[in-house]
Amino acid sequence: MLKSIDPALNAEVLGALRAMGHGDDVIICDTNFPADSVARQTVLGTLLRIDNVSAARATRAILSVMPLDSFVPEPALRMEIVDKPDEVPPVQAEVQKEVDAAEGRAMPMGSIERFAFYDLAKKAYCVIQTGERRFYGCFAFKKGVIPPDAD
Template sequence: MLKGIDPILNAEVLGTLRAMGHGDDLILCDLNFPAQSVAQRTGLGRLLRIDAPMPRVARAVLSVYPIDSFVDDAAARMERSDAPDQIPDVQREVQAEIDAAEGRSWPMIAIERFAFYERAKQAYAVIQTGERRFWGCVALRKGVLPPEA
């Protein structure tokens, strides 16, 4: 255990988040996502896991991970194939975690399912969560920390 670090953030995940640079993508996905095959094609080259619900994982990650404020697509969600205009509850819950972490509304953009797979293959890393609800997949682009005043 470490003080100030969410206990679900394991050593592998913390090391990966620390190693990522500005502009690198992190994919958080549900149990139905083809995580193993996609993760093999990422910068990290292997799958990371946190066996907890997606909103809980998002909260933990966002406690240490800045989102890129220089681009419009820094927070993205996989669009439902059967109802592109509907936002699933799991994505609404992750949206609330993003907004809380950033201290403002930061709407995720929607990405078509197969385009999301392609973005995921270009990511630095994939964390598969224990989320069983469908469409629980998001991409978060890493931002920067400003210098101390």
């Protein structure tokens, strides 16, 4: 256990988040996503897991240590529901609340079509699979920067 580090974050996830650079994407996915096969194609090349937690809980943990990119219009994306791109299911609304809380303001997530999401995931730095069992619990977050301390 570490002070001020969310206990949901294991050593492998923390290592990957630390190693990511500005503009790298991390994929948070549900249990139905083809996580292992997609993760093998990422920069990291192996699947990471935060087991037994919802997508929202994993998002809270990840965004407690990782800034979102402020240089792009949509640093947080949600996978669109097939044939219902504007529908936001409860799992996505819960993650939206965590994004807003982490940013301290409303930051609406963008959306991305399902197969475009798979393509984005393959190019990501890493994939983290959660224990989320609800459909469309899949998200992409673009890492931002931490500015230097003011003198």
